[in-house]
Amino acid sequence: MISIVYFSENGNTKSLAEVVATGARKIENTKVNVFSIDDVDYDCLQKSDAVIIGSPTHYANTCWQLKKWIDELSSYNVNLEGKIGGVFVTAQYVQGGADIAALTLIQHLMVKGMLVYSGGCAMGKPYIHLAPVAINGNDEFNASLCDTFGQRVAQKAFDLFSK
Numbered sequence: 001m002i003s004i005v006y007f008s009e010n011g012n013t014k015s016l017a018e019v020v021a022t023g024a025r026k027i028e029n030t031k032v033n034v035f036s037i038d039d040v041d042y043d044c045l046q047k048s049d050a051v052i053i054g055s056p057t058h059y060a061n062t063c064w065q066l067k068k069w070i071d072e073l074s075s076y077n078v079n080l081e082g083k084i085g086g087v088f089v090t091a092q093y094v095q096g097g098a099d100i101a102a103l104t105l106i107q108h109l110m111v112k113g114m115l116v117y118s119g120g121c122a123m124g125k126p127y128i129h130l131a132p133v134a135i136n137g138n139d140e141f142n143a144s145l146c147d148t149f150g151q152r153v154a155q156k157a158f159d160l161f162s163k
């Protein structure tokens, strides 16, 4: 099982979370949940083999709402240690700091003891080094990137936990 957790003020990140989920569901036997940070089913989260976090870029960083949610996770008795962790971010500008937003999230996943995975350049094109970065909403290019990312994370979760 995979859970995708996002914060979205204006709908871009929510929309791309659904695309990541569509990609992940293409891998056999993969059940995928999509949660806004306001309606997370913590039981499902704890049972997930992989957790993917999606954030808009705010002021060249992760949005504070997700930072707060991650900081408070232990109060919901959630332990993410040993799970695959991946991130995706949305932004308005290429030069708007999306990579920093992604790296901040990756840092948090590492602190939680997660096995951070992007697929990297090892998977070939489209190259996703740190995370998919969706500039300016859910267009064809961004959707393809996020769908591919969902497939790659789900395939890795299947290979590690279901074989």
Ligand SMILES: Cc1cc2nc3c(=O)[nH]c(=O)nc-3n(C[C@H](O)[C@H](O)[C@H](O)COP(=O)(O)O)c2cc1C
Pocket: 007, 008, 009, 010, 011, 012, 013, 014, 056, 057, 058, 059, 060, 061, 090, 091, 092, 093, 094, 095, 096, 097, 098, 136, 137
């Ligand atoms: C408070 C705020 C700060 C933002 N700061 C940045 C920024 O630093 N760099 C950038 O590229 N986009 C920035 N944006 C644009 C959002 O990252 C972008 O529109 C994103 O896709 C919004 O996601 P959402 O629709 O899920 O809320 C900002 C938006 C808001 C509301």
